[in-house]
Amino acid sequence: MAWRGNLSKSIKELRFLFCQTSPASSHARDFVLKNYTDLKTKNPKLPILIRECSGVQPQIWARYDMGVERCVRLDGLTAEQINAKLEELDLSYGTDE
DSSP states (O other): OGGGGGHHHHOSEEEEEEOSSOGGGHHHHHHHHHHHHHHHHHOTTSOEEEEEOTTOOOEEEEEOGGGOEEEEEOTTOOHHHHHHHHHHHHHHTTSOO
């Protein structure tokens, strides 16, 4: 997972949104609990924001240069799938979608 150390080269801010209690957000909560330290250690200058809101659907938002933002919904995704989506966000900047 060498790409994790390069997140701050393309992504300027990373936001995780999820509900504190809903079952739909359980995998997103677990992912943040298990991976936040590693992501922050490898990208110390990258703002990684955790936003909890009752009833919100789990999502990751990535902000790039020039205010470009991309969102990925995390409903029903496992930790491995969330990791893959995060890698896609890192690689997707500058590509046509």
